[in-house]
Amino acid sequence: MARGKGLDREAILAAAEIIIDRHGWPALTLASLASALQIKSPSLYAHFDGLEGIREALALRGASAMHAVLAAAASEGKGEARLRAICYAYRRFAKNHPGLYAAIQRGSSPEEGTALALAQYEIVRVVLSAIAATGVAERDTIHLVRAMRAALHGFTVLELEGGFGLPRSVETSFERLVDLLIDGISRERPV
Amino acid sequence: MARGKGLDREAILAAAEIIIDRHGWPALTLASLASALQIKSPSLYAHFDGLEGIREALALRGASAMHAVLAAAASEGKGEARLRAICYAYRRFAKNHPGLYAAIQRGSSPEEGTALALAQYEIVRVVLSAIAATGVAERDTIHLVRAMRAALHGFTVLELEGGFGLPRSVETSFERLVDLLIDGISRERPV
DNA sequence: TTGACTGTCTAATCCGATTAGGTATTGTCT
DNA sequence: AGACAATACCTAATCGGATTAGACAGTCAA
Numbered sequence: 001m002a003r004g005k006g007l008d009r010e011a012i013l014a015a016a017e018i019i020i021d022r023h024g025w026p027a028l029t030l031a032s033l034a035s036a037l038q039i040k041s042p043s044l045y046a047h048f049d050g051l052e053g054i055r056e057a058l059a060l061r062g063a064s065a066m067h068a069v070l071a072a073a074a075s076e077g078k079g080e081a082r083l084r085a086i087c088y089a090y091r092r093f094a095k096n097h098p099g100l101y102a103a104i105q106r107g108s109s110p111e112e113g114t115a116l117a118l119a120q121y122e123i124v125r126v127v128l129s130a131i132a133a134t135g136v137a138e139r140d141t142i143h144l145v146r147a148m149r150a151a152l153h154g155f156t157v158l159e160l161e162g163g164f165g166l167p168r169s170v171e172t173s174f175e176r177l178v179d180l181l182i183d184g185i186s187r188e189r190p191v
Numbered sequence: 192m193a194r195g196k197g198l199d200r201e202a203i204l205a206a207a208e209i210i211i212d213r214h215g216w217p218a219l220t221l222a223s224l225a226s227a228l229q230i231k232s233p234s235l236y237a238h239f240d241g242l243e244g245i246r247e248a249l250a251l252r253g254a255s256a257m258h259a260v261l262a263a264a265a266s267e268g269k270g271e272a273r274l275r276a277i278c279y280a281y282r283r284f285a286k287n288h289p290g291l292y293a294a295i296q297r298g299s300s301p302e303e304g305t306a307l308a309l310a311q312y313e314i315v316r317v318v319l320s321a322i323a324a325t326g327v328a329e330r331d332t333i334h335l336v337r338a339m340r341a342a343l344h345g346f347t348v349l350e351l352e353g354g355f356g357l358p359r360s361v362e363t364s365f366e367r368l369v370d371l372l373i374d375g376i377s378r379e380r381p382v
Numbered sequence: 383t384t385g386a387c388t389g390t391c392t393a394a395t396c397c398g399a400t401t402a403g404g405t406a407t408t409g410t411c412t
Numbered sequence: 413a414g415a416c417a418a419t420a421c422c423t424a425a426t427c428g429g430a431t432t433a434g435a436c437a438g439t440c441a442a
Contacts, residue, residue, distance in 0.1 A: 007389080031429055041430075043390050051430070107352040121356070143367040146355060147342070150368060154345025155337070161298040164337060165312070176334040177341060180375035187374070198420080222398055230421070232399075237420050242399070 007037060009047050013061055016054055020099025028054070028099075055103065056116065062100035063119035069093045070126045080182050082130050087152060087178045094156040101156070124149065136188045144185055151181055198228060200238050204252055207245055211290025219245070219290075246294065247307065253291035254310035260284045261317045271373050273321050278343060278369045285347040292347070315340065327379045335376050342372055 015036045020028050030041040030051050048054045073089035074082055094101040104120065128145045136144060155177055157163070164170055206227045211219050221232040221242050239245045264280035265273055285292040295311065319336045327335060346368055348354070355361055 029429065030431090039389095040391065042392085042432080045431075046389050105348075105352065105354075107354070120354075140367075142360065143364045146346070146349075146361075146364040147368040147371055149354075150345035150349055151338070151342045152345065153349060154341035154343065157348065158337075158341055158344060161296070163296075163298070163311075163340075169333065170337075173334045173337040176331075177338040180338055181371070183378070184371035184375055220398065221400090231423085233401080233423085234421050236400075 007039070007047070009057070012037065012044065012047055012054070013057055016058055017061070017100060020058070020103060021097055025099055025102040055106070058100065058103040059106055059116050060119055062097070062104040063116065063123060065097065065100060066093050066104060067119070067122045067126065070123060074126050074130055079134050080186065083134065083182055083185065084178060086127060086130055087181070090152045091156060091174060094160065098160050131185060134185060134189060136185065140188050144188060147184070148181055151177055198230070198238070200248070203228065203235065203238055203245070204248055207249055208252070208291060211249070211294065212288055216290055216293040246297070249291065249294040250297055250307050251310055253288070253295040254307065254314060256288065256291060257284050257295060258310070258313045258317065261314060265317050265321055270325050271377065274325065274373055274376065275369060277318060277321055278372070281343045282347060282365060285351065289351050322376060325376060325380060327376065331379050335379060338375070339372055342368055
């Protein structure tokens with residue numbers, strides 16, 4: 001170690017997480033992060049491959065955290081109750097960690113970011129398993145997973161960005177959306 | 192006019208639209224736009240209030256274009272067919288104008304961007320009218336509109352950002368999502 | 383003690399946004 | 413026609429963030 005202030009990747013990412021959750025994803029700059037850590041921006045290059053490297057690491061961190069939350073929710077029930085628990089956990093995570101949630105949403109083309117693509121798939125797999133376990137036909141599963149992801153992601157984004165006019169009754173809207181999704185999935189089941 | 196090259200706000204926005212649709216929203220900089228127009232970046236300040244002014248104008252332009260497309264789709268049918276037409280028109284617009292679609296999605300807090308907030312509401316109102324016209328209870332309308340927006344927006348964003356693993360079968364997934372939504376809305380109707 | 387390593391620093395470069403102020407062209411008014 | 417005002421471009425300069433190069437200080441092992 002040298003003039004080290006005890007900084008490591010973990011401490012840096014923790015600081016970055018605070019910035020993006022409190023002030024939004026665009027507020028993360030090398031300058032703001034270095035300032036929060038009381039170092040100078042170039043020093044960050046000793047730990048990460050520039051701003052992009054930090055963003056990438058945050059995406060992985062976010063995907064991992066979200067996976068843990070969803071997996072925990074998925075372990076608490078069966079069938080439709082489990083699906084419902086996953087939906088609510090999804091929204092809660094996004095509201096508790098808006099910056100981290102935003103970090104996860106970066107296009108991971110198969111070429112680059114293999115690690116991120118895998119981490120993102122881990123999340124999808126929680127939903128996929130839960131849906132498959134309800135007994136829908138195997139060839140329908142992929143479509144239902146996509147429908148669920150689309151609805152949850154869309155609702156979350158609109159809510160976080162203030163896209164809904166009245167803050168009132170957003171809770172109810174979400175409950176209704178989840179009902180609609182789960183009813184739809186139930187109806188796919190061949191009985 | 193002075194050394195004018197015939198540039199006006201319309202020509203500038205048209206050029207900006209091409210940039211964001213072809214190379215993505217982040218590719219729009221004063222430098223790239225000025226270069227495309229064969230002028231120097233500071234000259235753009237004669238027409239718009241900086242980069243933010245251009246982004247704002249693009250958002251309005253996008254909202255207006257999207258409203259026209261959705262309104263046209265809404266005028267072609269009745270009841271559930273109309274809803275279905277709106278859904279498909281929504282996705283088609285986003286795929287045809289990815290940059291413009293992204294431009295519309297900026298948080299319009301009631302304080303600023305009143306014009307944009309109104310333009311965005313015009314879009315929502317197309318969906319709202321169509322849902323209301325199917326005969327659902329008035330107090331359910333807002334929740335169904337939000338469900339529809341969330342699902343459409345979420346699907347669109349995930350698709351545009353390559354969030355779905357296989358490009359294959361995405362069409363089918365969308366059809367299924369629309370079915371799920373419309374079935375859900377039908378079932379809300381008190382008969 | 384020495385020497386390699388590591389994590390920080392300063393200095394400098396690049397690039398985009400923005401501001402200030404200059405200048406040529408155009409359209410209008412006499 | 414000629415002059416003038418407005419316009420729409422320009423150049424020059426400043427600012428801030430990302431990035432690179434290279435200096436240097438503290439730490440650890442031999």
